[in-house]
Amino acid sequence: AAPLTAAKSAFSTDEKPTSREDVTSYNNFYEFGTGKDDPAARAKSLKTSPWTVKVDGLVGKPAEFGIEDLIKSSALEERIYRMRCVEGWSMVIPWVGFPMADLVKRVEPLGSAKYVAFETAYRPEEMPGVQSVFPVLDWPYVEGLRLDEAMHPLTILAVGLYGETLPNQNGAPIRLVVPWKYGFKGIKSITRISFVEKQPETSWNKQAPDEYGFYANVNPNVDHPRWSQATERRIGEGGLFVKRRPTLPFNGYADQVASLYAGMDLRKFY
């Protein structure tokens, strides 16, 4: 992991960050296995250099960005965000990244572009979970945002954490971070970003449409069909005797983002 220089941001929370050890050893990255410690143990096999991110679709200036150029040409910020996993646990993570909106502006989306589709690298030879005899998901992993969600100042493309480039298990070299949504929206190791007219398919929604919606906004009032979303366990807090804390609407970012969903039935668009 190489050091990164990043400016502080007013969007950061002042909550205590989860330890680097926990952030980098407790991960969901099913391309490397379904166990929480699988990604840390097995993601070393992912070759993150050279790496290009292809940006295409309904844009005036389609481009392929080499990751080093993208990092060099972006104004990096530290964003300390809460991260709430759909499984009921949470962390506070000091990301380093740049606003997704910066990238959007560079490629000049056309008026017809309404959504942004993201795709993770698909490399069976480097991803043991993808070769599994029990395929957990339909690879490659895909995610999506509405264009206004992608343009929101809280939405970032992260290239580092704790002041250094991303460890592979956290989605190196570049990943999405949308702090008001469940963690699975934060697609890792992105190779392609496409601007599209229709709502794109998303991996977990394809896998279980009644359990994981396109929006996946953190919402304590809409339970997962199989478990409650009302509370969460903050990783690193209390160890064996961890206390549950209430989950906040939009993961505590309601003031900034609730207006994006004005008039929408959040039970229907979960």
Added chain:
Amino acid sequence: MTGKASAPGAGKGLALPQVPKIAVYLVGFIPAVWLFSAGIMDRLGADPMRVLEQELGEWALRFLVATLAITPLRQLFNINLLRYRRAIGLLSFYYAALHLTTYLVLDQGLDLAAIAADIVKRPYITIGMATFAILVPLAVTSNNASIRRMGGQAWARLHRLVYAAAIGAVLHYILVVKSWPPEPLVYAAIVALLLGYRLVRSMVKKAAPRRRPA
């Protein structure tokens, strides 16, 4: 916990070295002691409560599967572990009880409203609770006095509930995970095999005339 109770020590088959049953309990509790002490010393990773909870549940299922394997092992491979079956079955119950206690105390912090809502609204919790409820009468009657009092046939009939418990335990596991990771499916396959074996055997027996009533 199943089928015909044979007289202790009258087992046919391989002459296995006999270890005292207390040794089964002592060895059986090693994972629990290890898990609790590792948890207290903060050596169960980032989410120690969840690891403790899941591991205790998985050990309960492992011992349940081991209990169910004893009859096929004897009938198919002449390996007689019948004298340890009660201890292994009780270990499954004890681990289920520890798993449940961890859920109630450490996971839910004894929040009775949240627990009640879970039982009513969450099928995996409903099934888990029902499975534990099934194991209770089996554990309570896992002693010679109960067999004498109930009579061998009634006791055996009651203990066939272990099949329902095994199905419940596997369903509980499958329903708690996201997607289809291999572990719960492997347990489901093993339980299906162990129960399927009994079903096939009982059908074959019904088809063939019985030599004498059971």
